[in-house]
Amino acid sequence: MIVSNTEKSIAFFTQVLQSFSVSRIVTVFSCSEARTLLLEQDFDLVVINAPLRDESGESLSRHIATKGISQVILVVKSEFYDEISDVVEDYGVITIEKPINKNHFWLALKLAKAAQNKLKSMQVENTKLLQKIEDIRIVDRAKCILISYLNMSESEAHKYIERQAMDTRTTKRAVAEGVLKTYES
Known part of the structure; x- marks a missing residue:
């Protein structure tokens, strides 16, 4: 603009x-x-x-x-x-x-483009990191539920979620969401 x-x-x-x-x-x-x-x-x-x-x-x-x-x-x-x-x-x-003059403006445009590219890549990385944090939160909530409802230890709950993810070929988050759906309903 x-x-x-x-x-x-x-x-x-x-x-x-x-x-x-x-x-x-x-x-x-x-x-x-x-x-x-x-x-x-x-x-x-x-x-x-x-x-x-x-x-x-x-x-x-x-x-x-x-x-x-x-x-x-x-x-x-x-x-x-x-x-x-x-x-x-x-x-x-x-x-x-x-x-x-045209040259000064051209240099400013190049600088703006470089900054824009850097900002976009940082925004993508930030989005990925926020997603990972959300995944960890959901998995941790599911572990807490497994600990309280099924009397598992923290490491047992962790292994259970990992094993289910591998067995069903889904993510740990998907398994955790299933646990939350089952026990929080």
């Missing part, structure tokens, strides 16, 4: 994004339009050409950066660059000063 208040800058950013093989480009002219659109859909990259009609763009960049995994490039006037970049860089916002 491109957020800018001038057609000329939108044309510039669109041209560079297209040469960077970005196929879906959405443009808006204000922060309020961008916020509304972001409620409906996610974007991998948001380019904000500050200042905008209704805000400076700094607040919007921080909002987007904290909301999800969108990469944000904030383009600001050179006299405000140091001050604004100090504030937004802690949120992961890439700041570029005006006047901007």
Whole structure:
């Protein structure tokens, strides 16, 4: 998404994004339009050409950066660059000063793409780890039930779940869910 208040800058950013093989480009002219659109859909990259009609763009960049995994490039006037970049860089916002040329913007895009790829891989890994934690919780609950209802020791309950998983060729979680279903009903 491109957020800018001038057609000329939108044309510039669109041209560079297209040469960077970005196929879906959405443009808006204000922060309020961008916020509304972001409620409906996610974007991998948001380019904000500050200042905008209704805000400076700094607040919007921080909002987007904290909301999800969108990469944000904030383009600001050179006299405000140091001050604004100090504030937004802690949120992961890439700041570029005006006047901007194609090469500088191209480098910012490459940096944003690399960060986006890293973030996506970390999100996938995080999802896998959360799933493992949930699996462990369910198996532990099932072990507690086996201990209390069938007077098994912790190691016996563990071995029982493992053995059932191997015998039925399912996961330990599936066996544990079966135990929970049987005894918690």
